[in-house]
Amino acid sequence: xxLRRARLxxxxxxxxxxxxxxxxxxxxxxxxxxAQHREFxxxxxxRLRFFxxxxxxxxxxxxxxxxxxxxxxxxxxxxxxxxxxxRQVGPWVVETRLFGVEEPARLxxxxxxxxxxxxxxxxxxxxxxxxxxxxxxxGLSVVLGFVLGTAAGFxxxxxxxxxMRFTELFLALPWLYLLxxxxxxxxxxxxxxxxFVVFILIVGGIGWARPARLFRGVAVAAKTQEFVLAxxxxxxxxxxxxxxxxxxxxxxxxxxxxxLLVPRFILAEVTLSFLGxxxxxxxxxxxxxxxxxxxxxxxxxxxWMLAPAAALLVVVLCYEPLADWLQQRTKAGAx
Amino acid sequence: xxxxxxxxxxxxxxxxxxxxxxxxxxxxxxxxxLADLQLRPGVSEETISLLRARYGLEEPLPxxxxxxxxxxxxxxxxxxxxYQTAAGSLLLPRARNTLFLxxxxxxxxxxTAIPLGVWSAHRPGGIMDRMAAxxxxxxxxxxxxxxxxxxxxxxxxxxxxxxxxxxxxxxxxLGWAARLADLARHLxxxxxxxxxxxxxxxxxxxxxxxxxxxxxxxxxxxxGQGVGALRLLFGHALKAAANPLISLFGLSVAGLLSGSLLIxxxxxxxxxxxLLLESILARDAxxxxxxxxxxxxxxxxxxxxxxxxxxxxxxxxxEVR
Numbered sequence: 001x002x003l004r005r006a007r008l009x010x011x012x013x014x015x016x017x018x019x020x021x022x023x024x025x026x027x028x029x030x031x032x033x034x035a036q037h038r039e040f041x042x043x044x045x046x047r048l049r050f051f052x053x054x055x056x057x058x059x060x061x062x063x064x065x066x067x068x069x070x071x072x073x074x075x076x077x078x079x080x081x082x083x084x085x086x087r088q089v090g091p092w093v094v095e096t097r098l099f100g101v102e103e104p105a106r107l108x109x110x111x112x113x114x115x116x117x118x119x120x121x122x123x124x125x126x127x128x129x130x131x132x133x134x135x136x137x138x139g140l141s142v143v144l145g146f147v148l149g150t151a152a153g154f155x156x157x158x159x160x161x162x163x164m165r166f167t168e169l170f171l172a173l174p175w176l177y178l179l180x181x182x183x184x185x186x187x188x189x190x191x192x193x194x195x196f197v198v199f200i201l202i203v204g205g206i207g208w209a210r211p212a213r214l215f216r217g218v219a220v221a222a223k224t225q226e227f228v229l230a231x232x233x234x235x236x237x238x239x240x241x242x243x244x245x246x247x248x249x250x251x252x253x254x255x256x257x258x259x260l261l262v263p264r265f266i267l268a269e270v271t272l273s274f275l276g277x278x279x280x281x282x283x284x285x286x287x288x289x290x291x292x293x294x295x296x297x298x299x300x301x302x303x304w305m306l307a308p309a310a311a312l313l314v315v316v317l318c319y320e321p322l323a324d325w326l327q328q329r330t331k332a333g334a335x
Numbered sequence: 336x337x338x339x340x341x342x343x344x345x346x347x348x349x350x351x352x353x354x355x356x357x358x359x360x361x362x363x364x365x366x367x368x369l370a371d372l373q374l375r376p377g378v379s380e381e382t383i384s385l386l387r388a389r390y391g392l393e394e395p396l397p398x399x400x401x402x403x404x405x406x407x408x409x410x411x412x413x414x415x416x417x418y419q420t421a422a423g424s425l426l427l428p429r430a431r432n433t434l435f436l437x438x439x440x441x442x443x444x445x446x447t448a449i450p451l452g453v454w455s456a457h458r459p460g461g462i463m464d465r466m467a468a469x470x471x472x473x474x475x476x477x478x479x480x481x482x483x484x485x486x487x488x489x490x491x492x493x494x495x496x497x498x499x500x501x502x503x504x505x506x507x508x509l510g511w512a513a514r515l516a517d518l519a520r521h522l523x524x525x526x527x528x529x530x531x532x533x534x535x536x537x538x539x540x541x542x543x544x545x546x547x548x549x550x551x552x553x554x555x556x557x558x559g560q561g562v563g564a565l566r567l568l569f570g571h572a573l574k575a576a577a578n579p580l581i582s583l584f585g586l587s588v589a590g591l592l593s594g595s596l597l598i599x600x601x602x603x604x605x606x607x608x609x610l611l612l613e614s615i616l617a618r619d620a621x622x623x624x625x626x627x628x629x630x631x632x633x634x635x636x637x638x639x640x641x642x643x644x645x646x647x648x649x650x651x652x653x654e655v656r
Contacts, residue, residue: 169356172349174592177611177630181357184615184623185364267478271597274480275612293484294601296498300491309481317476 008325011318018315022127026089029121030100030107034282035085037106037116042302045111048078065105076105111304114292119307126284126308129192130273131315133199133285134266140204141265142258145211150246152212153219154238164216167209178206179268183277192283199278203265211257215250222246252330259323263316270312286312342642346635353631354407354624358400361620368416368618390414403621407628413621417614422621425610430629432501433599433606437591437633439522440529444587448534452541453568456549467542471535479532479594483601486528490602496524499603525602532594533587540583544576551575574648581645588637592630 021028037043048061052075062077082100086093101107110119152163170178182202190198219242222228228245236244272278273287274294281288286308293299293306369392373383387393391402403413411421418425455464490496497503501521502514509517548554549572557571599608607626614622 165352168349169352171589172353172635173627173631174589174596174634176593176596177627180596180611180615181360181623181627185360187365188616188618263476267480270478271480275600277612277615290480290484296487296491299484299488306484309478309484312478313476313481316478317473320472320476 004321008321011321014314015318015322018127018311018318019131021124022131024098025121025124025128026087026094027096028098029118029124030084030097030109031118031121032085032087033117033122033125033284035117035121037112037118040106040108040112040116041114042298043106043108043112043116044302045304046106046108049075063101063105063107074105076101078107110307111302113289113305114298119289119304122284122289123286123307123311126286126289127311129196129279129283129285130266130269130287130312133196133203133269133279134262134264136200137203137207137265137268138258138261140200141207141261142211142254144204144208145257146215146247146250146254148208149212149215150219150242150250153216154223154242154246156220160216163212167212170206170209176268176271179203179272180277182206183272188277189280192279195279199269199272203268207261207265211253211261214253214257218250218253219246222249252326256323256326256330259319259326263319266312266315270308338646339643342639346639350628350631350635354404354628355400357624357627357631358403359396361624362396362399364620367620371618390416403624407625412625412628415614415619415622417617417619417622422619422625425622426607426625426629429605429607429610429626430633432604433592433595433608434633436522436525436529436599436604436606437588437595439526440533440595441587441591443526443530444533444537444591445584447530448537448541449573452538453545453573455538455542456545456572457564457568459546464542467538471538474531475535475539477532479528479597480601482528482532483598486524487602490524495520497521501605521604525598525604528602529591529594529598532598533590536590537583537587541576541580544579545572548572548575577648578645581641581648584644585638585641589634592633596630 031037046063048063050061051057052062058077060077062075065074065076078099078101080099081096082102083095084097084100086095088094099107108118108120110123112118113122148163152160173181179202182205186198186202222245223241225245228241231241231245269278269285270287270290273280273285274290276288276291278287279285289305289308298305369383369386369390372378372386373380391399394402406413406421406423410423410427412423412426414420415422415425451463451467455461455467458464487498490498497520501518503509503517503521506514506517545568549568554567554571554575557567562571595604595606596608596611598604599606600612603609607629611623611626613619614626
């Protein structure tokens with residue numbers, strides 16, 4: 001039990017940190033997501049060193065710059081609050097970065113991709129797209145699922161019949177095939193922001209089917225409870241009944257479904273972008289960062305390009321105890 | 336028979352609805368193959384309208400749907416603009432390959448999940464249980480993309496397994512035994528990746544279902560009468576817990592099909608997945624609709640199979656409601 005508790009806290013902490021890092025990407029990332037260092041294509045991760053060539057220990061880590069023709073390699077210490085290229089963050093123009101090294105040294109914590117773009121920076125910027133897409137899409141489906149499912153369960157009759165037939169239709173298709181079919185309807189080439197919004201609308205539009213069935217069940221059970229009948233008898237409006245009596249009982253399902261759907265939809269975003277149907281270059285998403293790995297040579301030779309896959313694994317792994325915990329809690333609440 | 340018939344009709348109705356829906360989506364999509372063709376400088380406005388008339392794209396939507404539906408019954412699945420041939424001749428071999436991969440993975444996943452799940456439920460908290468639980472947690476969280484990429488990496492590193500395709504170049508010249516071996520070598524990694532992606536869900540359900548019955552009085556009675564552990568677990572407990580598992584069998588087909596789409600694309604298995612992706616990118620509408628329809632045929636077929644199995648196993652479902 002205590003182990004479980006610890007696991008939950010660890011998961012929540014990691015998730016919070018990951019999301020903070022994603023939000024703070026403008027500050028934390030050493031380089032812009034589209035900054036190309038052409039002479040450093042597929043550079044392996046830069047090693048942070050503490051010992052120089054004489055074996056002397058330095059308290060400040062430094063990086064070795066490559067020895068090039070016409071000059072010996074030097075060292076550059078890692079510094080906090082360095083000045084980088086300016087970029088627009090909301091209303092402000094920010095030049096400072098949390099850490100970095102001075103040119104001509106480069107700091108590629110997770111190496112670079114084929115265009116010499118820093119994988120670590122792209123990972124942070126990509127997290128924004130992938131994680132937020134999952135959160136928004138899950139939010140939309142759960143809300144839609146609640147509205148439609150509760151309407152179906154609460155009113156019954158024709159509404160119920162039609163809505164449930166619809167969910168059946170959606171569930172009669174394998175989820176990814178359905179996602180692809182709907183994606184195929186829309187224009188193939190979209191700007192990054194458009195693609196992001198389209199993704200959320202698509203997934204929200206087809207993802208409500210499963211939660212809707214659960215919400216329907218809650219509403220059906222709720223509407224025959226005695227205090228609900230009593231409230232109705234006293235003249236309460238449908239709106240009042242739904243918001244004051246059905247909604248509170250649905251909250252457990254609401255949060256559990258949300259926690260279950262977020263990782264699923266993050267994966268959906270990654271999958272679509274991976275296959276070239278989602279957010280496109282140069283804006284990074286964890287999916288399109290992985291796309292180059294479909295070439296066998298990249299996969300075999302440049303292992304650090306798998307960093308988004310590892311990040312994905314961590315995030316999904318952390319959502320699991322959260323969903324578990326929510327599920328247990330609602331079960332305990334129901335009993 | 337009543338029950339089976341009802342399920343069959345239900346499946347057919349659902350399939351028709353899916354076909355209407357997917358056809359509508361494909362037809363209402365903005366832009367199509369011909370619109371893309373128009374972008375070429377050598378293609379004139381007149382050519383396009385001529386082609387439109389020839390392909391029957393000027394007809395009203397219901398007529399087009401009926402034409403298409405008829406061609407589905409002929410096994411043609413409409414017309415592929417890109418390959419200038421019946422879409423069915425592209426789709427059906429691919430569908431066969433997908434089915435081959437999925438069924439292999441399905442068997443693999445169930446045949447490992449059942450013994451492991453039963454044993455875990457038999458000795459909860461034991462070393463097997465804890466190991467299997469850890470493994471299933473990890474696998475559950477491993478995205479299919481990551482799984483596929485790692486297996487591809489494995490294939491590339493090991494040098495023994497091929498890194499794509501379904502058969503070697505000299506496949507036609509091999510004897511039947513060598514052909515079988517060749518096929519198996521191509522099949523192993525994709526099937527394993529796919530099976531691993533669906534294993535944890537099945538394992539957890541098996542464990543939960545057996546766990547619910549394993550302490551039931553009738554099983555304790557059977558144990559008291561000296562029925563051996565193996566027979567008790569696999570003969571009695573598994574039978575008692577079979578109902579939800581059979582339903583899960585139908586559902587697991589859905590998960591496997593979604594997973595196989597990705598695994599096929601990543602690992603280069605010539606199934607429906609790569610074809611679907613290609614045809615989406617090329618705006619080959621009928622191929623897209625056909626692939627979606629076929630996937631839903633498999634899914635509904637899997638559910639139907641589960642229903643039949645349930646009908647056969649559980650006399651309670653045979654009573655007319």
